Amino acid sequence: MNMLTEGRPTKQDENLAVPDQGALKTHTGNRALMVDEPLIFETGSPDRSGVDLPEAPSVESRLGGLDRDEPISIPGLSEAEMVRHYTRLSRQNYAIDVGLFPLGSCTMKHNPRLNEKMARLKGFSDIHPLQPVDSVQGALGLIDELATWLKTLTGMPAVAMSPKAGAHGELCGILAIRSALEARGDAREVILVPESAHGTNPATAAFAGYKVEDIPANADGRVDLDALKARLGPDVAGVMITNPNTCGLFEPDMKAISDAVHDAGGLVYCDGANFNAIVGRVRPGDLGIDAMHINLHKTFSTPHGGGGPGSGPVVFSEALAPFAPLPFVEKTEDGHFHLVEEETAEDHHESSFGRMVAFHGQMGMFTRALTYMLSHGADGLKQVSEDAVLNANYVLRSLEDVLDAPFAKSGPCMHEALFSDNGFTNGLTTLDLAKGLIDEGYHPMTMYFPLVVHGAMLVEPTETESRAAIDQFIGALRSVAERAKAGDELLKSAPHFAPRRRLDETQAARKPILVWQEPEEYAEAAE
Amino acid sequence: MRYLPLTPNDRQDMLATIGANSIDELFVDVPEDARLDGPIRDLPMHAGEMAVEAHMKKLAKNNSAAGDMPFFLGAGAYRHHVPASVDHIIQRGEFLTAYTPYQPEIAQGTLQTLFEFQTQVARLFGVDVANASMYDGSTACWEAIVMARRITKRGKAVLSSGLHPHYVSVAKTMARFTKDQLVSEAPTLEAATDGADLLDQIDDDTSCVVVQYPDILGRIGDMSALAEKAHSHKALLIAVVTEPVALGAIKSPGQMGADIVVGEGQSLGVGLQFGGPYVGLFGCKQKYVRQMPGRLCGETMDSEGKRGFVLTLSTREQHIRREKATSNICTNSGLCALAFTAHMTLLGEKGLRELAMLNHKKAVVAADRLASIDGVSLLNESFFNEFTLVLDKDTRPIVRKLADQKILAGVSLGRLYPEEGALAHGLIVAVTETSSDEDVEALATALEGELA
Numbered sequence: 001m002n003m004l005t006e007g008r009p010t011k012q013d014e015n016l017a018v019p020d021q022g023a024l025k026t027h028t029g030n031r032a033l034m035v036d037e038p039l040i041f042e043t044g045s046p047d048r049s050g051v052d053l054p055e056a057p058s059v060e061s062r063l064g065g066l067d068r069d070e071p072i073s074i075p076g077l078s079e080a081e082m083v084r085h086y087t088r089l090s091r092q093n094y095a096i097d098v099g100l101f102p103l104g105s106c107t108m109k110h111n112p113r114l115n116e117k118m119a120r121l122k123g124f125s126d127i128h129p130l131q132p133v134d135s136v137q138g139a140l141g142l143i144d145e146l147a148t149w150l151k152t153l154t155g156m157p158a159v160a161m162s163p164k165a166g167a168h169g170e171l172c173g174i175l176a177i178r179s180a181l182e183a184r185g186d187a188r189e190v191i192l193v194p195e196s197a198h199g200t201n202p203a204t205a206a207f208a209g210y211k212v213e214d215i216p217a218n219a220d221g222r223v224d225l226d227a228l229k230a231r232l233g234p235d236v237a238g239v240m241i242t243n244p245n246t247c248g249l250f251e252p253d254m255k256a257i258s259d260a261v262h263d264a265g266g267l268v269y270c271d272g273a274n275f276n277a278i279v280g281r282v283r284p285g286d287l288g289i290d291a292m293h294i295n296l297h298k299t300f301s302t303p304h305g306g307g308g309p310g311s312g313p314v315v316f317s318e319a320l321a322p323f324a325p326l327p328f329v330e331k332t333e334d335g336h337f338h339l340v341e342e343e344t345a346e347d348h349h350e351s352s353f354g355r356m357v358a359f360h361g362q363m364g365m366f367t368r369a370l371t372y373m374l375s376h377g378a379d380g381l382k383q384v385s386e387d388a389v390l391n392a393n394y395v396l397r398s399l400e401d402v403l404d405a406p407f408a409k410s411g412p413c414m415h416e417a418l419f420s421d422n423g424f425t426n427g428l429t430t431l432d433l434a435k436g437l438i439d440e441g442y443h444p445m446t447m448y449f450p451l452v453v454h455g456a457m458l459v460e461p462t463e464t465e466s467r468a469a470i471d472q473f474i475g476a477l478r479s480v481a482e483r484a485k486a487g488d489e490l491l492k493s494a495p496h497f498a499p500r501r502r503l504d505e506t507q508a509a510r511k512p513i514l515v516w517q518e519p520e521e522y523a524e525a526a527e
Numbered sequence: 528m529r530y531l532p533l534t535p536n537d538r539q540d541m542l543a544t545i546g547a548n549s550i551d552e553l554f555v556d557v558p559e560d561a562r563l564d565g566p567i568r569d570l571p572m573h574a575g576e577m578a579v580e581a582h583m584k585k586l587a588k589n590n591s592a593a594g595d596m597p598f599f600l601g602a603g604a605y606r607h608h609v610p611a612s613v614d615h616i617i618q619r620g621e622f623l624t625a626y627t628p629y630q631p632e633i634a635q636g637t638l639q640t641l642f643e644f645q646t647q648v649a650r651l652f653g654v655d656v657a658n659a660s661m662y663d664g665s666t667a668c669w670e671a672i673v674m675a676r677r678i679t680k681r682g683k684a685v686l687s688s689g690l691h692p693h694y695v696s697v698a699k700t701m702a703r704f705t706k707d708q709l710v711s712e713a714p715t716l717e718a719a720t721d722g723a724d725l726l727d728q729i730d731d732d733t734s735c736v737v738v739q740y741p742d743i744l745g746r747i748g749d750m751s752a753l754a755e756k757a758h759s760h761k762a763l764l765i766a767v768v769t770e771p772v773a774l775g776a777i778k779s780p781g782q783m784g785a786d787i788v789v790g791e792g793q794s795l796g797v798g799l800q801f802g803g804p805y806v807g808l809f810g811c812k813q814k815y816v817r818q819m820p821g822r823l824c825g826e827t828m829d830s831e832g833k834r835g836f837v838l839t840l841s842t843r844e845q846h847i848r849r850e851k852a853t854s855n856i857c858t859n860s861g862l863c864a865l866a867f868t869a870h871m872t873l874l875g876e877k878g879l880r881e882l883a884m885l886n887h888k889k890a891v892v893a894a895d896r897l898a899s900i901d902g903v904s905l906l907n908e909s910f911f912n913e914f915t916l917v918l919d920k921d922t923r924p925i926v927r928k929l930a931d932q933k934i935l936a937g938v939s940l941g942r943l944y945p946e947e948g949a950l951a952h953g954l955i956v957a958v959t960e961t962s963s964d965e966d967v968e969a970l971a972t973a974l975e976g977e978l979a
Contacts, residue, residue, distance in 0.1 A: 036833075040643050040872050050873035051610060053881050053960065056888040063887065064747040064909030066777045068880075073650050076875015079612050086640070086869055090621035093628075093636035097620030110530055111624050114576050120614075123587025128600040129802030130938045131591065132930040138589030139801050145586075152570055164662035164803065167845070167857040178704060203845035203855035209704045212850040250556035281554065286561045301530075305617075305862025306637035307627035307822065309662070309804030325700070342696065342945055354700035358603055358665035358693035358791075359802025367583070374582060377573035378566035380528045386550045387533050393553055394541045412545070412553040438633055443626070449846075466532035467541065493830065498632035501829040505631075508827035508839040512816065514656045515646040516826075 037088040041516045044075025092499045094443045104416040104446035104458025107276045107298035115368035124367045129359035133339050140337035143329045146370045155285025158321035160314045162361035169293025169312025170204040177267045179323040179353040188237035196450040201240045221247035221407040232264035242271035246450040248416040258288025275299045277415035280381030290317040300369035311365035322351045387463035388415040398474045402481045421455025426487025430455035433484045435494035440476040597966035601913045601957025602938040603769045605794045613796050613869045631837045638836035641824040644868040652788040653781025654810040659822040660859040661807025664791030665697045670820045671787045675735035675763045685728045686711040688721045689742025692943045713947045718908045720748030733762040745910040754784025773911040775883030787811045796866030806863035820854035886912035890958040893967045902978035913957040922954040
């Protein structure tokens with residue numbers, strides 16, 4: 001008999017006369033709370049609406065003769081139906097609110113609800129980005145205050161607030177590097193990226209017009225400093241390094257790397273995706289970097305929202321600060337906040353590389369992130385990184401006997417633990433283990449990343465999990481890992497208990513169906 | 528600390544399991560001189576909910592909220608009424624705190640919603656397909672220009688003078704680094720759009736012509752001739768829609784031949800939020816789908832034959848293709864896309880058409896009232912819910928002064944085009960369903976006072 005953590009006894013009675021689940025069919029196909037939900041195109045109607053609007057004034061329209069003369073064919077639902085539709089859909093989602101979400105490098109920590117409440121204050125949510133600056137002094141003050149936190153936490157002198165997400169922040173940093181080099185008449189063409197880097201790093205460098213070359217990793221999962229030094233030269237604009245890196249390890253040579261790059265005339269971009277491991281404890285500015293983006297939706301708890309919106313402010317060194325994008329906020333001596341944009345930038349900031357987004361960035365995320373920072377304070381943020389690192393090391397040491405941990409011998413990890421599929425039998429893969437974990441009630445870890453480890457599994461528990469929650473997760477992962485090593489055939493068809501079984505991704509890509517089509521169109525397509 | 532569950536005892540026990548004597552031992556790889564010994568100086572210590580709320584409220588109070596006064600700003604961000612149920616849905620923890628749906632078996636909620644979103648956007652724009660959203664309209668616009676370069680293998684983009692100046696700025700910033708050639712001019716204060724002038728700019732080197740619809744001054748121009756001319760030179764027409772509600776009243780860009788349609792979806796469900804987060808809309812013709820940036824959700828089946836949805840065509844994306852990806856974009860604007868879709872689902876075609884006509888006709892009434900003021904003329908012959916007034920003096924100081932009187936009058940063209948003296952007398956005024964007759968009258972009276 002097992003004990004649930006609440007202390008209530010539970011057991012599975014093997015003699016209980018319950019019919020085989022597979023044989024038991026319901027009339028609807030539903031299983032109690034697991035209810036399938038049709039698409040709005042199948043239940044709604046273009047004639048139905050969930051809003052009541054006042055009548056329009058009776059005047060002639062002035063649409064230039066371009067009145068819409070074709071059906072829009074967007075169905076509507078009443079409010080009652082709309083709420084039920086999306087509530088039912090929501091229940092088919094895993095989420096942090098539902099359980100531990102161990103996605104490595106994604107920092108799926110609890111999203112405090114005070115953040116949501118503050119973001120909805122009308123003084124933040126109901127102001128227009130082009131209101132006269134005197135009517136939005138509080139908003140500009142908030143941006144300035146958040147900027148101060150970010151600069152202080154990173155030990156960097158400047159920050160660009162407008163990038164919309166992490167990858168957009170990377171782009172901001174690389175454009176600043178390129179601008180700084182061009183300003184000194186130095187047209188370098190190559191950005192070096194470690195082979196363990198996240199895919200956005202090389203994509204960003206290419207999007208900004210650079211050639212990308214790999215830097216190899218050494219046997220410890222770190223950047224090979226000698227290989228890097230050998231490649232540096234007059235054609236290298238800079239490096240993009242993730243620290244802590246994507247193997248979950250701190251780069252102990254970070255300062256030496258920065259010094260070598262600077263000596264060769266290049267600049268250092270640091271991917272700040274893993275800042276949660278060191279926030280409040282280590283300042284990246286002390287490690288010689290020139291630019292780093294900060295994912296407010298990771299370290300500073302703004303919600304991931306099923307894939308965004310993110311927010312990616314970028315801190316800069318003195319060398320890059322003059323090239324920061326427009327717009328930004330400046331505080332004048334009398335305490336007034338001034339918005340530097342096209343209208344006001346001509347006198348100074350002429351070296352800014354320009355605007356990279358309409359308006360001022362992700363204000364709704366700024367309010368949430370500042371609320372979080374004020375809640376934790378400098379002491380709390382230090383505790384955040386300590387607990388995040390403690391939880392990850394606890395997972396690493398609790399599972400290294402059953403799962404291969406390729407870098408565990410080289411010392412402690414940071415905020416995420418890396419395992420490989422070494423030892424799985426019967427053709428079972430990391431994917432199979434992940435799907436088995438779904439049946440145990442967990443979202444899987446990050447899989448097949450970083451690419452330098454075979455069948456990689458990157459587990460990041462975060463600091464907002466209790467010890468009991470982590471122990472339960474460890475138990476579940478241990479069990480599935482043992483099944484993978486024993487060659488359990490049933491893992492190949494997992495998940496068995498999720499709202500859907502494995503989905504055919506090959507078919508989805510071969511003949512993409514990206515919008516709903518009337519049933520007759522489907523029939524034609526099949527012919 | 529209310530978000531941290533570990534107790535001191537937990538920490539000691541866990542360190543023992545790890546085999547470390549202290550937390551410091553876990554940070555052994557950090558060079559000693561980079562390790563801080565205490566909390567970072569110059570920042571406050573932790574605070575309870577009440578204290579944090581008081582601090583944030585103080586900041587919030589120091590802003591003039593649009594709902595508290597007559598409000599007429601637009602120019603790429605519009606104030607619409609968002610039904611209460613929309614905000615309820617996006618605060619469902621299962622949506623709010625979910626990750627990107629990379630594990631489709633336990634993410635059908637997000638995925639099915641994205642599929643509905645893509646279909647709604649495609650139908651609204653009159654194109655075959657749409658993606659799962661971009662950061663915002665301005666970045667979607669640049670991505671469309673890059674996509675046209677990939678398709679046509681040409682590097683010259685012709686931008687309409689009616690394209691939002693921030694969108695132009697974003698494109699110029701990027702083009703400087705990518706060596707794309709942009710043809711672009713500031714608008715002139717005329718009733719007609721620049722459609723006829725653009726026709727002459729399209730040649731065999733042109734990758735695309737980019738036209739905002741309705742444009743920054745609110746004018747609505749037929750894009751059919753531009754599409755035809757572009758296609759005759761094997762170039763693409765990119766239409767940009769910053770006010771999607773307009774498409775409940777006017778022809779879709781797809782109907783006029785646009786190949787790629789991008790836009791800002793903020794108007795539906797999202798709210799003003801001082802400029803972000805917003806939601807970029809991106810649709811195109813089916814034949815270009817493999818050149819699209821961003822996430823795409825597609826329909827498929829599970830191993831039991833049940834319909835389900837997955838992220839698809841990811842071989843275009845950075846996590847697979849790395850430096851050869853169609854874009855470096857990694858997120859979409861998922862929660863804002865959900866808000867857009869929930870709002871659109873409440874409206875339906877009937878509600879959208881009604882909302883659009885309500886906006887338009889209120890704007891017609893307001894435009895005539897404001898144009899009746901001495902020293903004010905209406906530039907537009909056609910418009911949706913936004914029009915340009917030409918005053919007999921610089922509008923920037925007037926806008927600031929009226930804001931001090933708690934009237935948010937509109938967006939001065941001088942702020943958007945500081946280098947174009949000829950535009951300084953222009954004022955863009957937006958009128959939506961949230962603007963009352965009293966609001967319009969208050970603005971008219973205040974303007975009369977300023978111009979008397």
